Amino acid sequence: MVSGDEDVWNQNAHMTQSSQANLLVFRDAKTQLATRAFVYQLSEILARDLTDKQNLLDAVIRAGELECALADSGCSGSEAVAELTDRLAVLLVDPSFVSTVERFAHIQTLLRELLGKITQFELPATLTLSPLEGFAYYALHPLDFADIAFQLVPDSSVAVIGIRSIGTVLSAVFAAGLKVHGHEVSRITVRPTGHPYSRRTEFLPSQLQWIREHQRRGSQFFVVDEGPGLSGSSFLSVGEALLAQGIPSDRITLIGTRLPDPSTLCAPNAAERWNRLRHDTVKPNFYGRLPQEIPLSGGAWRNVFLTADRDWPACWPEMERLKFLSRDGKSLWKFDGLGRFGQEVRERADCLARAGFSPSVENAGNGLNAYALVAGTPLARADVSASIIERMAQYCAFRAGEFGSPQGSQNGIAEMVQHNLQQELNLSIELDTDFFCTSARVVADGHMQPEEWIAIPQNEILKVDACTHGDDHFLPGPVDIAWDFAGAIVEWDLNPDAQELLVGRFHHLSGDNPRKRLPAFLVAYSVFRLSYCKMAGLALRGSSEEFRWGKAYRFYRQRLDRELQNCAHFIPSTDTASGARELG
Numbered sequence: 001m002v003s004g005d006e007d008v009w010n011q012n013a014h015m016t017q018s019s020q021a022n023l024l025v026f027r028d029a030k031t032q033l034a035t036r037a038f039v040y041q042l043s044e045i046l047a048r049d050l051t052d053k054q055n056l057l058d059a060v061i062r063a064g065e066l067e068c069a070l071a072d073s074g075c076s077g078s079e080a081v082a083e084l085t086d087r088l089a090v091l092l093v094d095p096s097f098v099s100t101v102e103r104f105a106h107i108q109t110l111l112r113e114l115l116g117k118i119t120q121f122e123l124p125a126t127l128t129l130s131p132l133e134g135f136a137y138y139a140l141h142p143l144d145f146a147d148i149a150f151q152l153v154p155d156s157s158v159a160v161i162g163i164r165s166i167g168t169v170l171s172a173v174f175a176a177g178l179k180v181h182g183h184e185v186s187r188i189t190v191r192p193t194g195h196p197y198s199r200r201t202e203f204l205p206s207q208l209q210w211i212r213e214h215q216r217r218g219s220q221f222f223v224v225d226e227g228p229g230l231s232g233s234s235f236l237s238v239g240e241a242l243l244a245q246g247i248p249s250d251r252i253t254l255i256g257t258r259l260p261d262p263s264t265l266c267a268p269n270a271a272e273r274w275n276r277l278r279h280d281t282v283k284p285n286f287y288g289r290l291p292q293e294i295p296l297s298g299g300a301w302r303n304v305f306l307t308a309d310r311d312w313p314a315c316w317p318e319m320e321r322l323k324f325l326s327r328d329g330k331s332l333w334k335f336d337g338l339g340r341f342g343q344e345v346r347e348r349a350d351c352l353a354r355a356g357f358s359p360s361v362e363n364a365g366n367g368l369n370a371y372a373l374v375a376g377t378p379l380a381r382a383d384v385s386a387s388i389i390e391r392m393a394q395y396c397a398f399r400a401g402e403f404g405s406p407q408g409s410q411n412g413i414a415e416m417v418q419h420n421l422q423q424e425l426n427l428s429i430e431l432d433t434d435f436f437c438t439s440a441r442v443v444a445d446g447h448m449q450p451e452e453w454i455a456i457p458q459n460e461i462l463k464v465d466a467c468t469h470g471d472d473h474f475l476p477g478p479v480d481i482a483w484d485f486a487g488a489i490v491e492w493d494l495n496p497d498a499q500e501l502l503v504g505r506f507h508h509l510s511g512d513n514p515r516k517r518l519p520a521f522l523v524a525y526s527v528f529r530l531s532y533c534k535m536a537g538l539a540l541r542g543s544s545e546e547f548r549w550g551k552a553y554r555f556y557r558q559r560l561d562r563e564l565q566n567c568a569h570f571i572p573s574t575d576t577a578s579g580a581r582e583l584g
Helices: 005-012 035-046 053-073 078-093 101-118 143-151 167-179 205-217 233-244 270-274 301-305 340-354 386-402 411-425 482-491 496-510 518-539 544-566 574-582
Strands: 031-034 126-129 158-163 185-190 220-224 252-256 278-281 323-325 331-335 361-365 368-372 453-456 460-463
Touching: 031 035, 035 053, 035 101, 035 126, 053 078, 053 126, 053 167, 053 185, 053 340, 078 101, 078 143, 078 167, 078 185, 143 167, 158 167, 158 205, 158 233, 167 185, 167 220, 185 205, 220 233, 233 252, 233 270, 340 361, 340 368, 386 453, 386 460, 386 482, 386 496, 411 518, 482 496, 482 518, 518 544
Parallel strands: 158 185, 158 220, 220 252, 252 278
Antiparallel strands: 031 126, 323 331, 331 368, 361 368, 453 460
């Protein structure tokens, strides 16, 4: 259907950065949780030994999540939770404020009493939680925001505004960094709304009063969040909302984690608007919080674990999780998430290890999990055999039985398929939003590539990198196990006989027959991978990785063409199909 793939890639390589964003690969990872369950979980965390900094960090993050969720729901109880978040943040930034275990015990009693007051408010039955992406995926440490606060010397009182979601915690820690140095600080949070490229911020009446009071004092305003992202519009919307209230631009500072080139931001007139405001950038210090391990991020792991003459897989460094090789060479340390985020990953990894599918894992602190290194050889497509297919079938059957997930919406898959097919192949199709939905959602592996399977001397095969890709920033999120079958078939380039062996063995082991569902998921998986490759290649123009992503793009493009011909759900009208052929 589509030919001339090299030409297609070369043409697309000249696309602008804004058009790079016109493919869907990220997901909406919001989840629902009963409010009572959330408050109970937080109370359990507050009962732990808070002299342990990891416990204290977990408490700050969870309190910030509760504060954010209640504020988003419009519940007045969010202000009481904000006080709890702020107190915990001060303890995290400077434990010397509470120098003895006895005083910590007293503080814990006060914190639990404060949490008890929160339950006296009329709380919603359920809360909507958005993942705090920097803490969950990108190794952002809250204390980095205390570090930058230590460097500031405000000449007046300070007003801190956090941008929800993650800005709730970051603003609390930033404010704590100022408080412990004797500055007068108060804090609120806001949720910009509207199109991602054109956010707007509207302050509540109580917040307008707070702003006017700080304006009367001549306070400095700091707007705190992760980012800016592609558009910069969330930061801009808050800064401009303050300008509209009469706050001078020289008293507004944006505090983020990235120093952007304003000319590349996608918001309307972004460069002019961005340069009207002051801004400062947090300098991540994750490496400084660790022993001297050997960095393996940014694709450096390939030079250690893959042979020099191997056809290395492509890497998108900014989207790759932080990795280290332990000094003794016995384990791989990987950032799997701070607090509950890393714990959930570790529980899945431990489950796989106990079942004999993956290496053992231990908590290494600071959001890192330590995976035991095993002596073995990463596999390649040419290594495929009946025994490997049997192992993959066993693995998928185990995941389907153990990693069921009640959370997650799969509506984004249908939207991604429709939108990205239109963008890349000029194919117009219509799918129900629940086309890929199932009641049997699982946390998929999401990374079934051959090099992620290790042949070890005991004539066994282990799966590595098995616990984060199915529940991260990208699609699909919790999904039908057919996603992993599609991944195995596409990544190993299995022929029809091998496909039938894989599916048949899974059917026998699990009782679930995915044959009817599989063709649509083969299309969806191929569309997703093609789109991911396009975005990565455009983001890495001029680097050696661009060539690798271009090669991968062509592979998935050819695979997608084959799958479209085999899937009746996606056959477009004659006119549309002709238009797609003309792309080549």
